[in-house]
Amino acid sequence: MTVRTIATRQPSQTGLTLTECAVLGMLGHLGPDEASGYDLKKFADASLGYLWAPSKTQLYAALAQLVQAGLATRREVPQRHRPDKQLYRLTERGGEIVREWLEGREVEADPDRSTFMLKFFFGRQAGRDSLVAQLEAFRDLYAERLSAYEEKAAGEAPPTRDEFTYLALRYGIARARAAVDWADGALRELER
Amino acid sequence: MTVRTIATRQPSQTGLTLTECAVLGMLGHLGPDEASGYDLKKFADASLGYLWAPSKTQLYAALAQLVQAGLATRREVPQRHRPDKQLYRLTERGGEIVREWLEGREVEADPDRSTFMLKFFFGRQAGRDSLVAQLEAFRDLYAERLSAYEEKAAGEAPPTRDEFTYLALRYGIARARAAVDWADGALRELER
DNA sequence: TCATTCATGTAAGCCGTTACATGATTGT
DNA sequence: ACAATCATGTAACGGCTTACATGAATGA
Numbered sequence: 001m002t003v004r005t006i007a008t009r010q011p012s013q014t015g016l017t018l019t020e021c022a023v024l025g026m027l028g029h030l031g032p033d034e035a036s037g038y039d040l041k042k043f044a045d046a047s048l049g050y051l052w053a054p055s056k057t058q059l060y061a062a063l064a065q066l067v068q069a070g071l072a073t074r075r076e077v078p079q080r081h082r083p084d085k086q087l088y089r090l091t092e093r094g095g096e097i098v099r100e101w102l103e104g105r106e107v108e109a110d111p112d113r114s115t116f117m118l119k120f121f122f123g124r125q126a127g128r129d130s131l132v133a134q135l136e137a138f139r140d141l142y143a144e145r146l147s148a149y150e151e152k153a154a155g156e157a158p159p160t161r162d163e164f165t166y167l168a169l170r171y172g173i174a175r176a177r178a179a180v181d182w183a184d185g186a187l188r189e190l191e192r
Numbered sequence: 193m194t195v196r197t198i199a200t201r202q203p204s205q206t207g208l209t210l211t212e213c214a215v216l217g218m219l220g221h222l223g224p225d226e227a228s229g230y231d232l233k234k235f236a237d238a239s240l241g242y243l244w245a246p247s248k249t250q251l252y253a254a255l256a257q258l259v260q261a262g263l264a265t266r267r268e269v270p271q272r273h274r275p276d277k278q279l280y281r282l283t284e285r286g287g288e289i290v291r292e293w294l295e296g297r298e299v300e301a302d303p304d305r306s307t308f309m310l311k312f313f314f315g316r317q318a319g320r321d322s323l324v325a326q327l328e329a330f331r332d333l334y335a336e337r338l339s340a341y342e343e344k345a346a347g348e349a350p351p352t353r354d355e356f357t358y359l360a361l362r363y364g365i366a367r368a369r370a371a372v373d374w375a376d377g378a379l380r381e382l383e384r
Numbered sequence: 385t386c387a388t389t390c391a392t393g394t395a396a397g398c399c400g401t402t403a404c405a406t407g408a409t410t411g412t
Numbered sequence: 413a414c415a416a417t418c419a420t421g422t423a424a425c426g427g428c429t430t431a432c433a434t435g436a437a438t439g440a
Contacts, residue, residue: 018307018310022310025310025311025313025314025317026314028314028317029314029316029317048310048313050303050304051304051305051306051309051310051313052305052310053303053305098314098317098318099317099318099319101311102311102314102315102317102318102322102323103318103319103322103323105322105325105326105329107308107326107329107330107333108307108308108333109308109330109333109334109337109371110305110306110307110308111242111245112242112243112363112364112367112368113243113244113245113302114243114302114363115210115300115302116299116300116301116302117243117360117363118210118214118217118240118243118244119217119293119294120356120359120360120363121217121240121243121356121357121360122217122218122220122221122290122294122356123294123356124221124354124355124356124357125217125220125221125290125291125294126290126291126294126295127291127295130294130295130297131294131295131356133297134297134299137297137299138299138301141299141300141301142301145301162316163316163381163382164312164313164314164315164316164323165313165316167312167378167381167382168309168312168313170374170377170378171304171306171309171312171371171374171378172304172309174370174371174373174374175304175367175370175371176304177370178366178367178369178370179301179363179366179367181366182362182363182366185362186359186362186363189355189359190355190359
């Protein structure tokens with residue numbers, strides 16, 4: 001089972017979905033460079049994946065939407081030994097909208113939804129050993145994630161790179177560490 | 193904008209959606225007591241809301257589904273001064289399935305998705321002041337949440353209550369505290 | 385020879401939300 | 413007088429996912 005986070009309603013007053021905003025954000029992040037949907041997917045997976053992981057279907061749909069809204073331009077590039085591709089770039093209006101989104105003041109806390117924790121909540125109804133085993137697996141998963149994030153962070157320390165990007169990664173690290181620490185404590189309590 | 197966490201695919205091999213499993217879990221949690229959809233919604237909001245918050249539409253649909261699958265029974269209770277209601281109770285098979293779900297070994301880490309963090313990631317493209325202001329709002333939101341959770345935990349400390357329920361709440365507390373601490377650190381770094 | 389990369393999409397379906405519908409009773 | 417509680421649902425719609433479709437080039 002997979003759990004993911006999705007967004008409903010428009011971020012800010014832009015009338016765009018979160019996916020569209022995120023794609024806009026990526027195009028802005030790349031500056032004046034053009035990118036294909038394929039490129040953007042790779043960028044997202046490599047750098048944003050822990051925060052937001054669009055399916056390609058969604059990405060391509062968002063790009064089409066942005067072009068239609070006049071926030072990005074599409075340029076077809078025929079290729080000989082590769083499939084033709086579409087390259088996208090922000091329009092001026094697109095850049096404005098990104099800033100509008102980023103500066104929108106409404107901050108909402110993300111929900112603390114968790115599939116494992118939902119099961120855990122009902123733990124009383126099941127065998128204690130089974131829950132302890134799952135808790136150990138949970139701990140290990142977050143420990144793995146933690147070290148993956150830390151490795152990533154080692155190569156991104158400012159002022160080398162973008163400080164916001166770096167801080168966002170630090171947030172991921174903070175959450176993963178909190179999960180590991182909590183699990184360690186919970187295991188001690190359950191094994192008493 | 194709202195962000196929530198949803199589940200795709202079936203938890204374990206039960207063929208049930210996460211919502212259905214959760215409803216099954218609630219019915220089991222209540223033991224031999226019967227409950228109406230209305231009751232379950234109230235229970236969920238009061239005790240599970242931070243982990244999983246179904247809409248009533250969803251709840252009623254899940255209940256119908258469970259009855260059809262033979263995992264719960266429905267009993268109509270006519271009322272004089274209130275609308276009639278349906279009371280639900282787990283069947284034996286239902287109880288088995290809950291345990292099967294709860295003991296299912298596949299633990300997956302929840303994604304670190306976050307709407308605010310997604311914006312924050314792209315912060316370089318916007319005015320620094322705006323991001324700092326949002327970061328402060330983020331901090332305050334989680335500080336509020338943290339104290340709400342702590343208050344809740346004060347009334348739930350074991351051995352008074354269910355230890356799993358209590359530990360799940362402690363996880364919420366750990367996450368909220370991690371968010372506050374991270375935000376404090378990030379604010380210091382950005383204001384340098 | 386087989387998997388991966390490049391490159392873009394369509395179709396179907398699940399899960400979830402809000403808005404709408406109804407209507408007596410109880411508390412402020 | 414007004415809001416909230418009790419109580420259950422239907423309808424419409426949004427956003428996301430996976431499976432399917434195509435097909436050459438490159439490297440192990």
